[in-house]
Amino acid sequence: QQQVKQSPQSLIVQKGGISIINCAYENTAFDYFPWYQQFPGKGPALLIAIRPDVSEKKEGRFTISFNKSAKQFSLHIMDSQPGDSATYFCAASLTGTASKLTFGTGTRLQVTL
Amino acid sequence: DSGVTQTPKHLITATGQRVTLRCSPRSGDLSVYWYQQSLDQGLQFLIQYYNGEERAKGNILERFSAQQFPDLHSELNLSSLELGDSALYFCASSSWTDSTGELFFGEGSRLTVL
Numbered sequence: 001q002q003q004v005k006q007s008p009q010s011l012i013v014q015k016g017g018i019s020i021i022n023c024a025y026e027n028t029a030f031d032y033f034p035w036y037q038q039f040p041g042k043g044p045a046l047l048i049a050i051r052p053d054v055s056e057k058k059e060g061r062f063t064i065s066f067n068k069s070a071k072q073f074s075l076h077i078m079d080s081q082p083g084d085s086a087t088y089f090c091a092a093s094l095t096g097t098a099s100k101l102t103f104g105t106g107t108r109l110q111v112t113l
Numbered sequence: 114d115s116g117v118t119q120t121p122k123h124l125i126t127a128t129g130q131r132v133t134l135r136c137s138p139r140s141g142d143l144s145v146y147w148y149q150q151s152l153d154q155g156l157q158f159l160i161q162y163y164n165g166e167e168r169a170k171g172n173i174l175e176r177f178s179a180q181q182f183p184d185l186h187s188e189l190n191l192s193s194l195e196l197g198d199s200a201l202y203f204c205a206s207s208s209w210t211d212s213t214g215e216l217f218f219g220e221g222s223r224l225t226v227l
Contacts, residue, residue: 006155034215041220042220042221043203043205043218043219043220043221044156044203044218045115045217045218046215049215101158102158103156103157104155105155106155106156
């Protein structure tokens with residue numbers, strides 16, 4: 001089964017710090033790599049996504065870094081805030097095949113004061 | 114608010130029973146997906162429907178079935194329930210023509226099997 005491996009399982013970061021979550025994938029055909037954010041009691045929501053033609057994408061405090069040769073991508077949250085405390089899922093798929101969106105196992109982020 | 118509505122939010126039942134989870138997709142979305150979320154396995158894709166037709170199948174047990182109705186709402190039927198079926202079940206919808214592949218998730222139905 002195609003897998004997306006995500007680490008760490010949980011992460012505690014102080015307010016203002018940088019949160020880093022890593023993912024690795026196996027299928028080199030994947031061409032769409034989204035990150036979803038899930039707050040307790042809510043469903044996951046798209047946070048940011050990247051395609052392999054770029055090595056980095058930034059949206060506000062959130063940055064995806066992508067390393068095609070290593071088949072790895074990561075989410076960086078700069079100046080982490082308590083409101084960022086949530087579970088983050090990386091995922092991968094082929095464009096236009098949302099049904100094949102394969103999720104990582106999630107990282108529970110806690111940002112402390 | 115994603116625009117995807119799931120009912121019920123919570124459901125407690127006994128082993129061997131059958132339950133039905135309901136999902137109303139975002140207005141205009143033709144695709145509906147069902148995912149199972151458990152603590153140790155993350156989000157597992159179960160099944161996808163597009164405009165009433167089954168489009169893709171994932172790790173869905175034979176005891177589970179789903180359908181999408183002409184008004185595009187979908188139901189996930191879980192039968193002969195086992196303790197291990199306890200999980201959060203999410204419905205998501207998307208626009209088939211959306212190349213970004215963004216899925217819009219509901220808030221989930223939490224199933225507890227005792």
